[in-house]
Amino acid sequence: MNLIVNGNETNVDGELTVNELLTEQNVKMPEMVSVELNGQILRRSEFESTKLNEGDAVEFLYFMGGGHASERATD
Amino acid sequence: MPLSEQQIERYSRHIILEQVGGAGQEKLLSSKVLIVGAGGLGAPAGLYLAAAGVGTIGLVDADSVDLTNLQRQIIHHTSDLGVEKVASARNKMQAINPEVTVETYHIKATADNIRKIIPGYDFVIDGTDNFPAKFLINDACFFERIPFSHAGILRFEGQLITVLPRETACYRCIFHSAPPAGAVPTCSQAGVLGVLAGVIGSLQATEAMKYLLDIGDLVTNALLTYNALTLEFRKVRLNRNPDCPLCGENPQITELTDEEQTICDLNDSKH
Numbered sequence: 001m002n003l004i005v006n007g008n009e010t011n012v013d014g015e016l017t018v019n020e021l022l023t024e025q026n027v028k029m030p031e032m033v034s035v036e037l038n039g040q041i042l043r044r045s046e047f048e049s050t051k052l053n054e055g056d057a058v059e060f061l062y063f064m065g066g067g068h069a070s071e072r073a074t075d
Numbered sequence: 076m077p078l079s080e081q082q083i084e085r086y087s088r089h090i091i092l093e094q095v096g097g098a099g100q101e102k103l104l105s106s107k108v109l110i111v112g113a114g115g116l117g118a119p120a121g122l123y124l125a126a127a128g129v130g131t132i133g134l135v136d137a138d139s140v141d142l143t144n145l146q147r148q149i150i151h152h153t154s155d156l157g158v159e160k161v162a163s164a165r166n167k168m169q170a171i172n173p174e175v176t177v178e179t180y181h182i183k184a185t186a187d188n189i190r191k192i193i194p195g196y197d198f199v200i201d202g203t204d205n206f207p208a209k210f211l212i213n214d215a216c217f218f219e220r221i222p223f224s225h226a227g228i229l230r231f232e233g234q235l236i237t238v239l240p241r242e243t244a245c246y247r248c249i250f251h252s253a254p255p256a257g258a259v260p261t262c263s264q265a266g267v268l269g270v271l272a273g274v275i276g277s278l279q280a281t282e283a284m285k286y287l288l289d290i291g292d293l294v295t296n297a298l299l300t301y302n303a304l305t306l307e308f309r310k311v312r313l314n315r316n317p318d319c320p321l322c323g324e325n326p327q328i329t330e331l332t333d334e335e336q337t338i339c340d341l342n343d344s345k346h
C-alpha cells in the first residue's frame with residue numbers, strides 16, 4: 001500500500017493502523033507526536049482503531065520546545 | 076504623527092517598499108508587540124523588531140543570562156552574564172534604536188499575570204522553551220483575542236505557526252495538551268543548533284511585521300517545518316480541529332489556568 005508520510009511517498013506491507021505505522025516508522029515516543037490524517041488531526045484514542053487506506057496522507061507533528069529539555073520522539 | 080527627517084532616513088529602506096511606505100512605517104511606530112521569552116527565539120525577534128521601529132516592545136522573562144545561553148541567544152553578550160535577560164535585551168534593542176520603548180517584565184508568565192500583560196499588545200511572539208508556557212500563551216491569546224506566533228526548535232529542526240484566535244487553527248488544535256506524565260523518561264538535553272533560533276525567531280518577527288502591516292499571507296492553518304540539515308521548509312496544511320479543547324465545538328477549557336508540567340521540572344531551564 002502506498003502512503004504519503006510527511007510528504008514522502010512510502011510503501012508499506014499490508015494493512016496498517018495508525019499505531020502500526022508509528023511503529024513501522026520507528027517513532028519511539030508516540031506520546032510526543034500528533035498525527036494528521038488527510039488534513040484532520042486524529043484523537044490519540046483513534047490511533048489504535050484507525051486503518052490506513054491506499055493514498056492516505058499522514059503527517060507526524062512533533063512537540064518542540066525551545067531547544068532543550070524534551071527528548072524528541074525519534075532518532 | 077508624521078515622520079521626522081531622521082526617521083525618514085532611518086527607515087528609508089522600509090519606506091521605499093511599496094507595501095510599507097511612510098504610512099506602513101508610521102503604523103509600525105505606533106504598534107506594540109510582546110515577546111515572551113528573551114532567549115534564542117526572542118533574541119533575533121527583539122533585535123529586528125526594534126531595528127524596524129516597532130514602537131513598543133514588551134519582554135517577559137524571569138531568567139538571567141547564563142554561559143550556556145550565549146551559543147544562540149545573540150541579544151546577550153558575554154559581559155551580560157548574570158544580568159536579567161529582559162534588561163540585557165532591552166539595552167541592545169535601545170542601542171540599535173533609541174526611539175523604541177521596551178517594557179520589561181522580569182517574571183515567569185503565569186495564568187495570573189499574563190492576562191494582565193497582553194491586553195494592549197497587537198501581537199504576541201512565543202519565544203518560550205517549555206510546553207506549559209506555550210499552552211499558556213495559546214490560551215491567553217485565545218481569551219484576549221490577540222494574534223500570536225508560536226514556534227519551537229529542537230536539534231536541527233524548527234516549526235512555526237501563526238494563530239488568529241477563533242479564526243485559524245490554534246496550538247491546541249494540533250497538540251491537545253502537554254504529553255502525559257512519564258512520556259519522556261529522562262529530561263535529557265537534546266541540544267539545538269544555535270543558528271536555528273536565529274532562523275525561526277526571525278521568521279516570527281517576519282510574521283509580526285506582516286500582521287502589523289497587513290501584507291502578505293501569514294502561516295495560518297499550516298505548520299511550517301524547517302530542517303536545517305536538508306535545508307527544507309514544508310508547510311503542513313491544518314484545519315481548525317472540532318475536537319480542540321479550547322477553540323473546538325465543545326471546549327473543555329473555559330478559563331485560563333496553568334498547564335501542569337508533566338514532562339519534567341523545567342524550573343531551572345534556560346531559554
Ligand SMILES: [Zn+2]
Pocket residue numbers: 244245246247248249316319320321322323
Ligand atoms: Zn484550537
